[in-house]
Amino acid sequence: MKKSVKFLMLMLTAVFVFSISSCREKTTGEKIEDGVEEVGEDVEDAVDDAGDEIEDAVDDN
Numbered sequence: 001m002k003k004s005v006k007f008l009m010l011m012l013t014a015v016f017v018f019s020i021s022s023c024r025e026k027t028t029g030e031k032i033e034d035g036v037e038e039v040g041e042d043v044e045d046a047v048d049d050a051g052d053e054i055e056d057a058v059d060d061n
Contacts, residue, residue: 026034
């Protein structure tokens with residue numbers, strides 16, 4: 001019984017520690033990097049959409 005209680009306490013402590021460490025704030029560098037990645041993805045999406053529109057316009061003629 002004591003071993004199972006110790007094991008349960010160890011597991012609860014581990015879960016608590018991991019949950020606290022995963023909720024840390026992002027640094028300024030990480031925020032900038034995320035913003036740049038988002039802008040890059042948006043540009044790629046816009047280029048793909050424009051290419052699709054051009055292909056559709058050419059196919060219609």
